[in-house]
Amino acid sequence: MRDRLEGHLSVRHQTLESADSATKSDGTQAIRRAASILKYVAGRPTNGATLREISEAIQLSRSTAHRILKCLVHEQLLAQSDDAKRYAMGDLTLELGLAAKTLQKAILDWRAVVEDLARDTGVTVYLVGRSGNESVILDAVHGSSVVRVIPVEVGQRRPLGLGAGATALLASMSEEECEQTVASIEQHLHRHSSVKAGTIRENVRRARETGFAESLGVVAEGIFGLGVAIPARRGPALLALSLAAHASVVTDEKIAAWKRYLSQAVHRAGPR
Amino acid sequence: MRDRLEGHLSVRHQTLESADSATKSDGTQAIRRAASILKYVAGRPTNGATLREISEAIQLSRSTAHRILKCLVHEQLLAQSDDAKRYAMGDLTLELGLAAKTLQKAILDWRAVVEDLARDTGVTVYLVGRSGNESVILDAVHGSSVVRVIPVEVGQRRPLGLGAGATALLASMSEEECEQTVASIEQHLHRHSSVKAGTIRENVRRARETGFAESLGVVAEGIFGLGVAIPARRGPALLALSLAAHASVVTDEKIAAWKRYLSQAVHRAGPR
DNA sequence: ATACTGCATCCCATTATATGGGATTTCGGC
């Protein structure tokens, strides 16, 4: 009975689904897979993701991915584009999020700070959150520069270490935890950009020294990013502030000024 | 082999999980159950729900509910209170919602209208959405009355027909669909209030006549509510505006004025 | 102190449920 299946599938589906977790048989495989899909779709830019793309990213057979997707669409956690080829977040997802009071309060608390920063600096300012080994854009306000850059959108998810805010979050972790995290995301990196784990470690090292994470061309070509972690009461930071500008408008003076603004902003509200 | 199980469980678990849907074996039971739990928890007021409460509401064995809850907590879709006895929405849920662009845009579009209404009327104004057979509070702005009433919170979910906004949504449906909906929620009613299906039908009838849904003491004792549906381009309304005030401050003149404000508000933005 | 009650949590045999290979349909480009 076993020999009919032969060699193929020898690894079975030992996916990294929820990144680090032990992935042992705890009777919730399907739900974890569904959650992975939701996270993946949320992480894509607004246009959505295709079935093939999702099934490959999460390492699921197309049948299984399709079945789960159909269910999530039925439940309105996802929505299908008119041509039924692309999946995006559904209304229910937002509705459920409206009831998540703690994070909502945090975003609201920092909203004014982000707005002020955008006004003062003139560039795009982000509130970035940490969610496991990923960073999430929680809020964004665009400044009034003539050349505006919008490298990422609210709700997008990326592995920690990609982008200035995410690097700041990584740098706020203990050496040990940081190394673990980098190692764990290393294998996912190729999907997002050509950045190497070594580059991330180097960026983190510099962020540790200066207190600011800088990035140039990591997220998108010709984009300069600057990030600071917002210290948590204890443990690694869960939030960071970052700004993005077109590299052509960046000067040393501007960077110095932005650093001052960011420092002020972080201290103004105090550790939450 | 069958006879060992005998009579008990003769119905098996023929739950109404996702309300109307056929609930046939489509290979997504666990995910649907998880979604039901998320919806249920989101629908509870902020303090959260207990395992027992959830397992009874969704009609799951405590073991199963516990296992799914544990998974959802692990995935940060839910969060557990410090004493581990109560479940509330988790951060990931909000993060995912941030990526749901369409509904977010709708809420943003109506935000100004809701704010103006709250200022003009002085009472609490809600933007209410329809999500299947439930209503969801999408946005709320409190006016400046001395006596403020906050009967429901943003993110809360209730069967359609409970509350003025939800009644307006129901009334905007075709006779047939409306009747189906009322019949389908009838069995869930006792969990939410003592309101009878007959009362809902009567409220809908009156809302159809006047264009406004009124409620008194349905949601909470001594609370007056007034709602209008926001007509959709086609089909039944998906959004409604409603306001809530303490019954003691309500007069016929006020109601007349509020109706004028609400009508204006709906027409101002035009059907979306 | 001791039993009791109500609840969350864990364990494990059982099978219904989710799975993935493969067939079928749909669609857009030649």
Next chain:
DNA sequence: GCCGAAATCCCATATAATGGGATGCAGTAT
């Protein structure tokens, strides 16, 4: 109108999810 590529559906199979029951844990009454 044919051809590939992708989504969608079908169905035998065994794995993953299930729920009954045992255990643990607080708070309350005895």
